[in-house]
Amino acid sequence: MNRAKVKAEDPVQVQLSLRPGADRRTSPVAAADLRCKAETGYLTTAYHRLAAVQQRWLDARPDIGRDWKKLSARQDEAADEALGS
Secondary structure, three states: OOOOOOOOOOHHHHHHHOOOOOOHHHOHHHHHHHHHHHHHOHHHHHHHHHHHHHHHHHHOOOOHHHHHHHHHHHHHHHHHHHHOO
């Protein structure tokens, strides 16, 4: 991002710096951001970190799977009732 002379501390600042309604496909800032992410492996690292955080959260809540299945079953029942099936 420095080589492209983009002054942003993080991807959120890059996003906020883009003009509303501007075509992102032709934006030099967006192109620099994508190039930077590809060169640094930013997205791979970010998603690995996100997966680790999510796994820790799930590990701390062993009943979440059972609760999700109950909620999903209730949603299915409500949908069936609403649709008359």
